[in-house]
Each structure stands twice: as C-alpha cells, then as structure tokens.
C-alpha cells in the first residue's frame with residue numbers, strides 16, 4: 001500500500017531547527033555568571049507558574065548526580081505511615097498512563113500513588129501561561145505535537161478512553177487575514193519566525209518572520225549555511241528510507257550517526273549542523289545529532305505509525321492537553337468542569353484534589 005503523502009515527524013523537526021541553535025551559540029552571558037532568577041526566567045501565571053522548564057534547580061541537581069551525592073542515599077527519609085498497592089515514580093505521560101492502566105486493571109479497587117518531584121504533573125508535557133496586555137497566552141514547553149493515531153489502533157482506543165477525540169480538532173476560522181496553522185511549526189504557513197540572539201551587529205537580536213518564504217533573507221547567518229539549509233528544504237530526498245523496523249535500510253541507518261545521515265542525505269556540512277541545527281528540535285532529541293543513531297529519526301514513524309493525511313495537531317499548550325486528559329480520567333475533580341478539549345485545557349487545576357485519602361489514585365507533587 002502506498003504511504004499517504006504528508007508531513008513526517010522529521011519534517012517538523014527540520015522545520016524548527018534554527019532559532020534555538022542560534023541562540024545557543026551566541027548567548028551573551030556565561031552560564032556561571034547567571035543568578036538563579038536570570039536562569040529561570042519569567043514564570044508566567046496560572047497552574048504552571050512554578051514550572052518554567054529548564055530551571056537552575058535542574059542544573060544544580062545534575063551537579064549533585066555528577067558528584068555522587070545521591071549514591072549515599074537520602075539525607076532525610078520521612079515515614080508517612082502510608083501503604084499503597086502500587087507506587088509509580090514520575091508523573092509524566094508514562095507515569096500517568098501507567099496509573100490509568102493500573103486503575104482500570106484493578107477496577108479502582110487497589111490504591112496507587114504517583115510521585116512527581118515537580119510542582120505540576122506532565123513531565124516534558126508542560127506549558128506556560130502569560131498575561132500579555134490582558135490576553136492570556138499559552139505556550140508549550142517540550143512535548144508539543146500530537147500525532148493523530150491510525151484508525152483501529154491501540155493508541156486510538158487509548159485516546160478515546162481518556163476523551164481525546166481522535167478525529168481532527170476543531171480550529172477557529174481565520175478572520176484576521178493572518179496566515180494561521182494548526183501548529184506553530186514550519187509547513188503551516190507564515191505563522192512563525194526564527195529568533196537569532198544578540199550579537200555585536202544586532203544588539204537586540206533579530207526576528208525573521210516567515211523565514212522559509214523569505215529564503216532566510218535577513219537572517220544573520222553565514223551565506224554557505226543558508227545555501228545548505230535552503231537546499232535541504234527544496235531538494236527532494238531520493239535516498240531510501242526504512243519501510244520496516246529492522247529492514248536493511250534501518251540497520252544501515254543504525255550503524256551511522258544522525259549527523260552523518262544529515263550530511264549524506266542533505267549535503268549539510270558538519271559545521272552547519274553543529275552551529276544551526278538545535279540539539280533539541282533539530283533532530284538531536286536533546287543529545288545532539290552527533291551522538292544519536294540515524295535510525296532514531298525514523299523509528300517513531302515506523303514503530304508508531306500515524307495518520308499523516310490529517311497532519312500533526314496541537315492542543316493549546318502542546319501535549320500538556322494529553323497529560324491533563326489523563327489526570328481528569330484518573331481524578332475527575334482535579335480538573336473541574338466539562339471533559340471537553342476546551343474545558344480540560346482551560347480549567348484551573350484543583351491541586352488539593354490530586355492527593356486525597358480514599359481515592360484509588362493519588363498524585364503527589366513536589367515529592368523529592
């Protein structure tokens with residue numbers, strides 16, 4: 001069967017490549033000189049006001065792991081006197097899904113405690129909210145895109161079971177004349193821009209709106225890098241891609257790095273990849289294209305095929321919406337109001353309801 005034409009996960013990763021990489025290389029302030037508040041940035045408002053992503057604490061804890069301080073065990077262990085049938089460590093999407101399966105498998109007759117060390121559940125699937133001139137703006141943190149599952153699959157049944165309608169979401173009609181899309185990523189039109197951090201020639205940084213239509217004109221980048229990146233977008237890639245997990249192409253890709261694949265497939269130079277492709281959104285998954293197997297960029301599409309014809313979708317706040325649907329299914333009172341997309345994404349979390357005695361599943365935040 002021919003594969004439906006459409007956007008792959010790789011396409012949207014490739015579309016989101018530039019801005020953060022540029023910001024990384026030209027950051028004006030050395031990390032060690034930054035105070036915690038500078039590092040943490042503006043927390044915003046609402047449920048996620050204490051959850052602004054890559055905080056100073058994350059770095060400090062990383063150093064604590066490096067220094068083997070945790071190897072000696074916790075300094076204080078508090079006996080709460082509680083007993084649970086199941087304890088899940090981590091309240092990200094995996095932990096919440098595990099709790100749901102446990103709750104369903106046991107008919108909610110066994111107790112389950114989800115321990116989450118952050119001020120709110122969700123893990124990578126968190127968001128931030130800001131009040132800008134009286135408008136409440138919501139933006140995702142890490143996990144943003146939702147991939148419509150193939151009909152009849154396990155994933156479709158799972159989403160249905162937590163109330164996520166796997167048909168396309170309803171979007172507002174554009175009445176402003178501004179091009180809008182169902183996600184802020186490339187391929188959706190001119191509704192996004194790249195930001196290049198300040199340098200000597202551009203002390204306030206540079207915004208480039210609708211960068212691909214403008215063919216990167218005005219971007220403070222080396223001409224050669226522009227040529228390479230434009231060629232990557234505009235030249236069809238005829239090299240074979242894996243069709244099945246474990247086929248010959250998949251195995252060959254697994255024997256090289258993602259960086260090598262990008263160089264061979266798209267003619268990018270190593271310098272362009274390292275300078276302009278974000279190690280997070282440019283395909284490196286936070287580790288970097290030089291460290292990952294090339295197959296890692298194709299594996300998700302093969303292992304979890306998705307409905308490409310309908311394209312990727314985004315809840316307000318990215319996959320925060322998925323986490324919130326799961327929390328509502330686990331502890332309905334924790335997200336009051338209607339169990340609809342708008343209701344669940346816009347309601348305020350009732351934090352007190354997350355961890356009450358006598359409920360089958362309890363979600364305990366700030367557990368360190």
Ligand SMILES: Cc1cc2nc3c(=O)[nH]c(=O)nc-3n(C[C@H](O)[C@H](O)[C@H](O)COP(=O)(O)OP(=O)(O)OC[C@H]3O[C@@H](n4cnc5c(N)ncnc54)[C@H](O)[C@@H]3O)c2cc1C
Nearest residue numbers: 090091092093094095115116117123124125142143144145
């Ligand atoms: C930058 C980035 C962008 C991404 N974009 C997308 C996307 O657009 N679409 C998509 O589908 N996927 C995306 N992903 C992948 C997706 O985010 C993950 O697959 C998914 O969120 C992982 O969920 P998880 O619960 O396994 O882990 P996490 O989300 O990491 O959650 C783990 C949770 O456990 C907590 N925890 C860990 N240790 C402890 C402890 N000892 N005690 C208590 N709590 C603990 C952590 O604080 C965290 O909250 C992205 C990932 C990254 C990094």
